[in-house]
Structure formats: C-alpha cells, structure tokens
Amino acid sequence: xxxxxxxxxxxxxxxxxxxxxxxxxxxxxxxxxxxxxxxxxxxxxxxxxxxxxxxxxxxxxxxxxxxxxxxxxxxxxxxxxxxxxxxxxxxxxxxxxxxxxxxxxxxxxxxxxxxxxxxxxxxxxxxxxxxxxxxxxxxxxxxxxxxxxxxxxxxxxxxxxxxxxxxxxxxxxxxxxxxxxxxxxxxxxxxxxxxxxxxxxxxxxxxxxxxxxxxxxxxxxxxxxxxxxxxxxxxxxxxxxxxxxxxxxxxxxxxxxxxxxxxxxxxxxxxxxxxxxxxxxxxxxxxxxxxxxxxxxxxxxxxxxxxxxxxxxxxxxxxxxxxxxxxxxxxxxxxxxxxxxxxxxxxxxxxxxxxxxxxxxxxxxxxxxxxxxxxxxxxxxxxxxxxxxxxxxxxxxxxxxxxxxxxxxxxxxxxxxxxxxxxxxxxxxxxxxxxxxxxxxxxxxxxxxxxxxxxxxxxxxxxxxxxxxxxxxxxxxxxxxxxxxxxxxxxxxxxxxxxxxxxxxxxxxxxxxxxxxxxxxxxxxxxxxxxxxxxxxxxxxxxxxxxxxxxxxxxxxxxxxxxxxxxxxxxx
Numbered sequence: 001x002x003x004x005x006x007x008x009x010x011x012x013x014x015x016x017x018x019x020x021x022x023x024x025x026x027x028x029x030x031x032x033x034x035x036x037x038x039x040x041x042x043x044x045x046x047x048x049x050x051x052x053x054x055x056x057x058x059x060x061x062x063x064x065x066x067x068x069x070x071x072x073x074x075x076x077x078x079x080x081x082x083x084x085x086x087x088x089x090x091x092x093x094x095x096x097x098x099x100x101x102x103x104x105x106x107x108x109x110x111x112x113x114x115x116x117x118x119x120x121x122x123x124x125x126x127x128x129x130x131x132x133x134x135x136x137x138x139x140x141x142x143x144x145x146x147x148x149x150x151x152x153x154x155x156x157x158x159x160x161x162x163x164x165x166x167x168x169x170x171x172x173x174x175x176x177x178x179x180x181x182x183x184x185x186x187x188x189x190x191x192x193x194x195x196x197x198x199x200x201x202x203x204x205x206x207x208x209x210x211x212x213x214x215x216x217x218x219x220x221x222x223x224x225x226x227x228x229x230x231x232x233x234x235x236x237x238x239x240x241x242x243x244x245x246x247x248x249x250x251x252x253x254x255x256x257x258x259x260x261x262x263x264x265x266x267x268x269x270x271x272x273x274x275x276x277x278x279x280x281x282x283x284x285x286x287x288x289x290x291x292x293x294x295x296x297x298x299x300x301x302x303x304x305x306x307x308x309x310x311x312x313x314x315x316x317x318x319x320x321x322x323x324x325x326x327x328x329x330x331x332x333x334x335x336x337x338x339x340x341x342x343x344x345x346x347x348x349x350x351x352x353x354x355x356x357x358x359x360x361x362x363x364x365x366x367x368x369x370x371x372x373x374x375x376x377x378x379x380x381x382x383x384x385x386x387x388x389x390x391x392x393x394x395x396x397x398x399x400x401x402x403x404x405x406x407x408x409x410x411x412x413x414x415x416x417x418x419x420x421x422x423x424x425x426x427x428x429x430x431x432x433x434x435x436x437x438x439x440x441x442x443x444x445x446x447x448x449x450x451x452x453x454x455x456x457x458x459x460x461x462x463x464x465x466x467x468x469x470x471x472x473x474x475x476x477x478x479x480x481x482x483x484x485x486x487x488x489x490x491x492x493x494x495x496x497x498x499x500x501x502x503x504x505x506x507x508x509x510x511x512x513x514x515x516x517x518x519x520x521x522x523x524x525x526x527x528x529x530x531x532x533x534x535x536x537x538x539x540x541x542x543x544x545x546x547x548x549x550x551x552x553x554x555x556x557x558x559x560x561x562x563x564x565x566x567x568x569x570x571x572x
Contacts (some may be wrong), residue, residue, distance in 0.1 A: 001523050002444070003426050004145040004146055004148065005105055005143060005145075006024065006143040006144060006145055007021075007023060007024060007027050007038065007144045007146065007156065008021040008022050008023040008027060008087075008088070008143075008144045009021065009024070009026050009062075009141045009143060010024055010138055010140060010141060010142045010144065011087070011138070011140065011141070011341075012038060012140075013090075013137055014137070015092075015134070015136065015137055016136075017320065017547075018089055018090055018091045018506060019049065019053065019090040019092065019138070020038065020056075020087055020088075020089055020090075021038075021040075021085040021087060021088050021089075021090055021144050022085055022086075022087050023051075023085060023087065024089065025080055025082070025113075026083070027086070028086075028161065028372055028527050029054055029086035029088075030245070032051060032054050032086070032088050033051065033054075033173055033174065034051055034052060034053065034054065034509060034510055034513045034520075035050065035065065035151075035172075035173050035510050035513070035532035035533075036050075036051040036172075036173055036174060037050060037051070037147040037151075037172055037175075037534065038051060038090060038144050038145065038146060039096075039144070039145050039146075039148075039151055039423070040089075040090065040092070040138045040142050040143070040144050040145075040146050040486050041142055041143050041144075041145065042139070042141075042142050043094060043138075043139065043209075043246065044097065044098075044136035045095045045097045045132075045136075045138075046095070046096040046097075047092045047094075047095055047096075047134065047138055048092070048093050048094040048095070048147065048151060048155060048529070049090035049091060049092045049093060050090065050091050050093055050506070050531075051088050051089070051090055051509065052089050052090065052091050052127075052506040052507075052509055053088065053089040053196060053484075053506075053509060054086065054087075054088050054089075054512060055086070055087045055088070056084070056085075056086055056087075056088070057084070057085050057086070057087055057311070058083060058084050058085075059082070059083050059085075060513065061083075061084065061156060063079065063083050063084060068135065072300065073099055073172055076218060077223050078253075078254050088497035089505040089506070090139065091132040091236065091507075092146070092528065093134065093259070093529035094131050094132065094133065094155060094500075094528060094529050095131070095132045095136075095170045096130075096154065096184065096226055097128075097129065097132055098129060100242050109341070128225065129154060129156065131155065131416065131528060132188035133413070135401070138151075139393065143408065146173075147175070147234065147369055149175075149177045152172065152177045152178075152179070153177070153181070155528055155529065156178070156180045156527065156528070156531070157180045157326060158178065159178055159180055161180075163214040164184065164503075165180055165182070165183040165184050165194060165216075165217045166182060166183070166215075166284070167180060167183050167208075167211030167212075167215055168180050168183050168536060169207060169208070169211070169215070169401065169484075169522065169533060169535060169536060170520070170533030170535040170536045171466065171533060171534050171536075172531065172532065172533060172534070173519075173532055173533075175532050176268050177264070177323070179522070179527075179531055179533045181208075181482070181522070181526045182526050182527070183211060183212060183215050183217035183526070184217060184483070185481075185482075185525050185526045186208075186212075186217070186482055186525070186526035187212060187217045187218040187426050187428055187457045187461060188193065188454060188461065188480025188481070188525075188562075189390050189461055189466070189479070189480075189482070189525050190451070190452050190462040190463070190464070190480055190481060191208075191461070191462070191463050191480060191482040191483070191484070191524070191525075191526070192460045192463070192465075192466065192480045192482075192483050192484070193205050193208070193463065193464070193465045193466075193484050193485075193486075193502070194263045194465075194466055194468070194469045194476075194483065194484070194485045194486070194488065194497060195467060195486025195487055195488060195520070196467050196486070196488055196489060196493075196495070197467050198236070198424075198516070199486035199487050199516055199517065200236070200486060200517055200562075201228075201413065201466075201467065201486060202226075202228045202465070202516060203227070203518075203533060203535070203538055204484055204486065204520060204535060205367060205416055205430065205463070206228075206229060206246070206465065206538055207387060208484070209222065209229065209441070209446075209463075209537065209540060209568065210246065210249060210250075210542075210546050210547070211247060211546070212343060212428060213246065213249075213250050213253055213254070213378055214546050214547075215251075216262070216376075218425065218427060218428045218461075219373050219376060219377065219379075219419075219425050219426070219427055219428070219432060220378040220379070220380075220427075220429075220520065221308070221369070221379050221381070221390070221400070221403065221427060221429045221430070222246075222378070222379065222380045222381065222430040223381050223383075223395075223396045223399075223400075223430060223431050223432070224380050224381060224382050224383065225383055225387050225392050225432045225433065226383075227263075227264075227267065227382045227383065227384060227386060227387075228245075228355070228368075228558055229245055229246055229380055229381035230245045230246060230247050230256040230269070230272075230382055231245040231247055231248065231249060231256065231267060231268070231269045231382075232267075232368075232512055233244050233245060239560075241416060243538055243539075244547070245380075246378065246380060246542055247380065248270075248545060249546065249547030249548065250378070250547060250548050251276050251548060252548060253375050253376070253377060253378055253548065254377070254378045254380060255273065255378070255380070256269060256271070256380045256381075256382060257273050257274070257275040257365075257369065257379060257380070257390075258270040258272045258273070258274060258381070258384060259275055259276075259355070259356040259380070259381065259382065259384065259391075259395060260277060260355060260356070260383060260384025261274050261384075261385050261387045262385075263383070263384030263385050264382055265376075266421045271366075272382070274357050274508070275356060275365050275369075275381065275397060275399055276357070276358050276361050276363075276365060276398070277356055277357055277358070277361070277365075278359065278360050278361035279314075279316040279317045279351075279357065279358070279359060279360070280313035280314055280316070280317070280355070280360065281361075281366075282316060282398060283308075283398075283401070284301060284304045284305055284398075284402075285445050285446075286394055286397050286401075287301065287304060287348075288301055288397055288442070288445045289393055289394070289397050289419075289442055289446050290389075290390050290393050290394050290447050293390035293393070294347045294348070294350060294390065295347060296344065297340065298319075299340040300340050300341075300343055300344040300347070302340070303337055303340045303341045303344060304337050304344060306334055306335070306336045307319055307336075307341070307344075309559065310330070310334060311401055315350060316351075317359055317360075318339070319344065319345050319348065319429050320348060320349065321410055324342075327341050327342060327345070327374070331498070331502050340386035346357060347503075347567070350390070353459060354386060354390075354394070354395075355386060356386060356395065368400045369381075369399070369403070370403060370406050372425060373403075373425065374424075374425065376425065376523045378509075380413075381387070381395075381399070383395070389436060392433070393430075393436055393437065396431060397437070397446055397447055397448075399446040400429055400431075400447050400448065400451075402531050403427075403429075403460075404447050404450070404458070405462055407458050407459060408425055409428065409458050409460055410422070410424040411424055411457070411458040416491075423459075423460070424458075424459040425458060426456075426459050426461075426556070427460045427461070428461055428462070428465075429448075429451070429460065429461070429462050429463070430462075430463040430465065431448060431462065431463075431464055431465070432465045432466070433465075433466065433467060434448075434464035434466040435468045435469070435471030435472050436463075436471075437449070437462070437465050438471075438472045438473055438476045439471050439472065439473060440474075441468075441474045443475075443476060443568070445457075445475040448462060448464075449473070449476060450477050452476045452480075453476070453479060465482070468490075468493060469488075469493050469496040469497055470490065470493045470495070470496040472496065474496075474499055477496055477499040478499055478500040478502070480524070481524050481525035482522065482523070482524035482525050482526040482527065483497055483519075483521075483522070483524050484520050484522050485497050485520055485521045485522075485523075486514065486516075486520050487511075487514045487516050487519070488511060488512075489512075494508055494511060494512070494566055497511065501523065501524070507523070509520065514532065518534060518535045518537075519533070519534055519535065520532070520533055520535055531550050538564060
C-alpha cells in the first residue's frame with residue numbers, strides 16, 4: 001500500500017483526555033467529521049483513533065478582533081495555516097504493535113527513530129501485528145493519517161474469515177470497507193438495539209438476526225410485536241414498499257407461529273402455525289408483570305397466591321367460575337380477603353379478550369417450539385392484532401419462562417454428562433419494548449431479568465430492542481454485552497447507554513451527532529472498539545448475499561446488479 005499523505009501533527013494530549021491534532025494548512029476542517037477514524041504513527045506503535053471533536057483556532061486574538069473582509073479571499077488564504085488553523089480531538093482506541101524488536105535507526109541505535117515508520121507498519125502482515133489496548137500516547141508532532149482498508153481489516157476482520165463467524169453490519173463513515181461483528185462473541189452475552197422512534201431499530205434488528213441465521217451462530221426465538229420480522233413488512237419512506245421477512249430469506253430455517261391466525265392469513269403468510277396458551281400456564285408472577293395493565297393491587301396479588309396454593313395450576317379457571325357465596329366460604333376457611341378476591345376476579349375477566357388464551361389446551365405448543373429450536377430452526381412468534389402491552393407482556397413472559405426452564409434442565413444435564421451431544425444450542429431471545437420487562441420495579445418478576453443476570457450460564461441470552469434505555473434497570477444494562485445505538489436525544493437515555501463504559505465522555509458527543517437514519521454507534525463485547533457505522537442496506541442485494549432465496553426468484557435487474565457488484569469487488 002502506498003504511503004499516505006499526513007493530515008496533521010499531534011501537538012498535545014493525555015491518555016485520559018485524548019489527543020489534540022493540529023491540521024496541516026492544506027487540510028480543510030470540513031473534511032473532518034465526528035466519528036471518522038484516523039491513525040497516528042508513533043515511533044514504535046500505530047494508534048487507531050476516533051475523531052470526537054473539531055475546533056477552529058487562531059495564533060493571535062487580533063485576528064478575531066479584526067477578521068478579514070469576506071470578499072478578500074486572498075487574505076483568508078494567506079492567514080490559513082499560519083494565522084488560522086483547525087484542530088481535531090482524537091480518542092485513541094487501539095495500538096498496532098509489531099511483534100519483533102523496535103525498528104533500528106540508520107546509525108544502528110536500537111532506540112533511534114525511523115523516518116519511515118508508516119512504511120514499516122504497512123509492510124507488516126496482520127499476523128505480525130498485535131492489537132493492544134491503549135496504555136500510552138504518541139509523542140509530540142507524530143503524524144496523523146486517514147485509516148486505511150488494511151487498518152480496518154486488522155481491527156474488525158473480514159466477513160469471509162474461515163476461522164470466525166464475522167458478519168458485516170455496515171461501513172465506517174466516509175469509507176467503503178466492512179465493519180464486522182464477531183457473532184460468536186455477540187450471541188454469548190445479552191445485547192441491545194437502542195434508538196429513538198423512527199431511527200430504524202427494526203431494520204437494525206433484521207440485519208442482526210439475518211447474520212445470526214446465515215452464520216448459524218445461534219437459534220433465535222423472536223417475539224414479533226408488530227409483525228415485522230417473520231414475513232414481509234412495510235419499508236419506512238415516503239413511497240410504499242415492502243421488505244422481506246426472515247421466513248422469506250431463510251424458508252428452510254425459519255418457522256412462524258401466530259397468536260392471531262386470522263391476521264396472519266390476511267397478510268398472506270404461508271405455513272404459519274397457530275399458538276395458544278391455557279390459563280393453567282399462567283403464574284402469579286406473570287400477573288405481577290402486568291399488574292399496571294390490569295390495575296391489580298398488592299392485596300389482589302397476595303390473595304392470588306392463596307388461590308394458587310389451594311387450587312394449583314387451575315386457580316384462574318376456578319376463580320372465574322366462583323360465585324359470591326363460594327368466594328365468601330373460601331375466605332372464611334383460607335383467611336383470604338373477599339373484596340380483594342372479587343376485585344381480582346373482576347379484573348381477570350379482561351383475559352377473555354385475548355384470543356390466544358384458552359381454558360385448557362391439550363396440545364403442548366411450547367414443547368413444539370422447543371423441538372423446533374432443538375432442530376436448529378429459528379422461531380418467530382407473531383402477535384397480529386393481539387399486540388397491546390397486556391397481551392405482549394403476558395404471552396412473552398409465559399412462553400419465555402417455560403423455554404428457559406427447559407434450557408436450565410438441558411444445561412444441567414450437559415454439565416453432568418459433559419457429552420457434546422447433550423449441549424443445548426445457543427439461544428437468542430428477541431424482545432421489543434424491553435423497558436417494560438426490565439424496569440427496576442418489575443425486573444425481579446420477569447424471566448428476562450433472570451436471563452440477563454445469568455448471562456450465558458444456561459446458553460440463553462437476550463436481544464433487547466428499545467427506545468428508552470433509561471427505563472431499563474442499571475444492573476441489567478451493565479450486563480448488556482454489545483450495544484448498537486442509533487440516534488438518541490434524551491440525556492437520561494444517552495447516560496444509560498454508557499452505563500459501565502469507561503471513557504464515555506468522548507463517545508457521548510459522537511452519539512449525539514449521528515444521522516437520524518442508517519447510522520449507529522456500536523460498542524461492547526462483539527467489537528474490539530467503539531465504532532460508528534453507516535449500516536448495511538437491507539435491500540435486494542442484501543437478500544442475494546445473505547439469504548437462502550434462489551436466484552430464479554429475484555428480479556433480473558437485481559441479479560445483474562449483484563453480478564456487476566461482484567465483478568467490481570474482484571477488480572474485473
């Protein structure tokens with residue numbers, strides 16, 4: 001690779017506050033954008049940095065007191081670089097360090113400086129360079145360069161790496177080189193997709209789920225609140241169009257279950273399987289989760305426990321059929337509160353509005369879902385018209401709790417036998433409106449709080465999608481391994497994103513300056529350093545590259561476009 005043109009020189013800085021770089025006279029500050037990646041060539045190491053701020057400066061306050069006339073372009077050019085200049089602030093993220101001894105100077109001194117430091121680093125292969133956390137900073141007047149494709153490949157890898165399950169999530173700003181997630185590291189911890197309404201969280205989630213399925217990093221259980229992931233959904237924009245769902249991209253690997261069969265049929269979904277929940281599958285803990293939606297008091301929940309202890313799993317069905325006299329007799333013998341039980345009975349009648357709830361269900365639907373997951377299938381559960389918060393929270397908690405119980409048993413068996421055939425498949429559970437399940441007041445009552453705290457202990461992790469990360473319990477947020485964040489405006493939400501993240505001050509300014517569409521800040525376990533990406537388009541080219549759809553199913557123009565793109569990539 002040819003030697004690059006330097007952009008500026010390091011003039012001051014610290015390990016904690018970052019580096020200040022004065023731009024060379026021929027470099028315009030308008031070319032420097034927050035979130036851009038630059039490298040600083042030190043004597044022994046090369047520093048991979050993120051640009052966090054751009055500043056204008058002058059050598060004398062007299063210039064500011066008497067600025068040149070706007071029409072006097074000549075004077076402005078004379079002052080540029082001498083009297084006026086631009087500086088950028090850089091946050092060092094990683095160090096590239098050669099594995100052999102430091103480069104010797106021309107006089108043979110081991111500690112001498114080389115005038116061709118950049119060239120020597122360019123000559124190194126990826127296998128000869130160590131990526132290290134930043135423990136020092138480059139010296140004064142070290143030169144700053146644009147990050148090259150080779151730098152990005154050394155840091156983020158490449159998608160076709162045979163030794164890793166890498167997935168290209170997008171490209172850095174102003175560069176056409178992929179930024180990859182390590183999917184094995186991604187699925188081994190719970191993760192989050194965050195952003196205010198309208199920033200493309202569902203789009204980002206579809207990308208991630210497609211990558212996990214394509215690379216077979218885990219199986220997925222997706223609670224699809226708004227029917228956006230399983231089958232085709234409307235694309236955001238001024239003109240109406242649709243995007244493919246996971247079932248269309250991976251017809252042999254994705255199954256759709258529906259809690260509203262009529263709605264699913266109207267949308268033209270093929271082969272969707274019906275799913276029902278019986279009253280005897282609902283625990284008191286599930287009702288505690290939706291206590292606000294049902295307006296249940298603490299006394300009602302306490303009496304629900306008394307009813308459960310007396311009637312077992314059939315307590316709800318029994319309560320709904322009790323008359324006043326039976327409730328009175330029950331309270332006299334079991335020390336219950338008649339008013340609380342009658343209020344509980346009255347409010348639980350709302351459950352009759354949920355079409356997927358049955359008095360009893362002889363078929364084991366959850367067992368059927370478990371069998372599909374064990375066979376390596378990915379399951380999408382659609383809610384259709386049953387997508388209000390009461391319905392979504394209740395069904396999601398009931399189903400996920402039973403899935404988790406089965407995984408605990410399988411994990412315990414595997415830990416006992418150590419037999420690879422007993423090892424459960426890694427499972428990722430996707431939930432939307434996550435703050436409803438994981439807020440501080442309810443996190444202890446939901447199975448999702450348990451899963452988030454257990455991390456990968458039982459081979460189950462979460463992918464939470466939410467526009468209000470500040471509503472999620474701090475302990476849970478600290479367990480989120482990788483955070484993919486689109487634009488946020490609320491200060492509390494921004495603060496929540498950086499819970500447990502060191503050196504977050506510089507990243508806050510980066511997050512605040514993201515575009516409202518197709519840009520995201522990625523940080524955490526699945527990437528070696530925080531990175532701002534222009535996310536990968538979810539379009540016909542993506543379908544051809546990632547999905548199991550046959551070429552014959554795609555429009556001719558799409559096939560030709562993909563072929564031309566492949567030729568360009570190969571330099572043909």
